[in-house]
Amino acid sequence: MENIELCHCKKVTYADVERVMHEATDLASVTAAFDEVQAVTHCSTGCGGCHDKIMDVISDILHY
Numbered sequence: 001m002e003n004i005e006l007c008h009c010k011k012v013t014y015a016d017v018e019r020v021m022h023e024a025t026d027l028a029s030v031t032a033a034f035d036e037v038q039a040v041t042h043c044s045t046g047c048g049g050c051h052d053k054i055m056d057v058i059s060d061i062l063h064y
């Protein structure tokens with residue numbers, strides 16, 4: 001699971017998202033967490049096709 005590549009354009013894996021979230025300062029909402037993850041990893045700045053998938057993963061991690 002950790003090595004699953006969520007964003008193919010920017011080569012961002014599940015583990016990358018998880019790592020940023022552990023260091024993130026604003027996890028008040030899925031949107032805020034997404035912004036932090038995107039700022040660090042640049043995920044979803046290519047084709048944008050991974051956006052919903054990454055939002056789902058962030059939501060899962062937040063509510064785990």
Ligand code: FES
Nearest residue numbers: 008009046047048
């Ligand atoms: S797969 Fe993430 S921006 Fe294209």
